[in-house]
Amino acid sequence: MQHYQSDSTAELFVCEAGNQLVGFAHVQLRYDYVEGTSTSPCGYLEGIYVKESHRQFGIGKKLLEVCEDWSRFMNATEFGSDVELDNETSAHFHESLGFKEVNRIICYAKKL
Template sequence: MVKKANKNDNETIANLALLLWPNHNLKDLEQEFLEILEDKKSVIFLKYMGIEAIGFAYVSLRNDYVEGSSSSPVGYLEGIFIKEEFRKRGFAKELLEFCEKWAKKQGAKEFASDCELENQKSLSFHKALGFSEANRIVCFIKKL
């Protein structure tokens, strides 16, 4: 079962997100996702097996320029995760389809995502689900 998350799901989402982004702090994730759940331009879907939440997908609607896009707004997959023991069963694809349907209902004609250059699993995932590579960039910063 897939369901649209609400504020009551915040702790569940944050715990799953910590598995995806282990360098983050649980309390910070809880605060961040609470804000996301209140944002009308974002939605989080949870995937369940029975009563266990096994994954989530976080999608937003971006009105700023999205690399490779030619329209606005663009649906944007901000994060997607399925617990390791439940992978390779089509659950991430199912979550992605919910995200795409939501974005389309919001008026998006394109759907985008990103991943780190060295993240081969994510690159393969995106390509397998119909994404085409739009660009590769290296970001820079310096202190002033």
């Protein structure tokens, strides 16, 4: 059973194997618009990583499930994430766990 703080708008969950950190997931509530959603707040996967040597064991899936559970606990009814256009590994991970692509964008910046 997980226990969450109700006064936080972000959490970091980690996975350890022995005394070694092998993965993490950062989740946050977003109150601004999240592509493809219509409610606020929305749980948002800000980042997730599992060491390559520990992939394919369900660690990423479990970390995502904990982030989704935390988001539900925080009264979010939708969950979002993003992936760089060329990050096919991350895109496959997201799609394999039920995410649906809702938009593609190109961001621009310039120095003033």
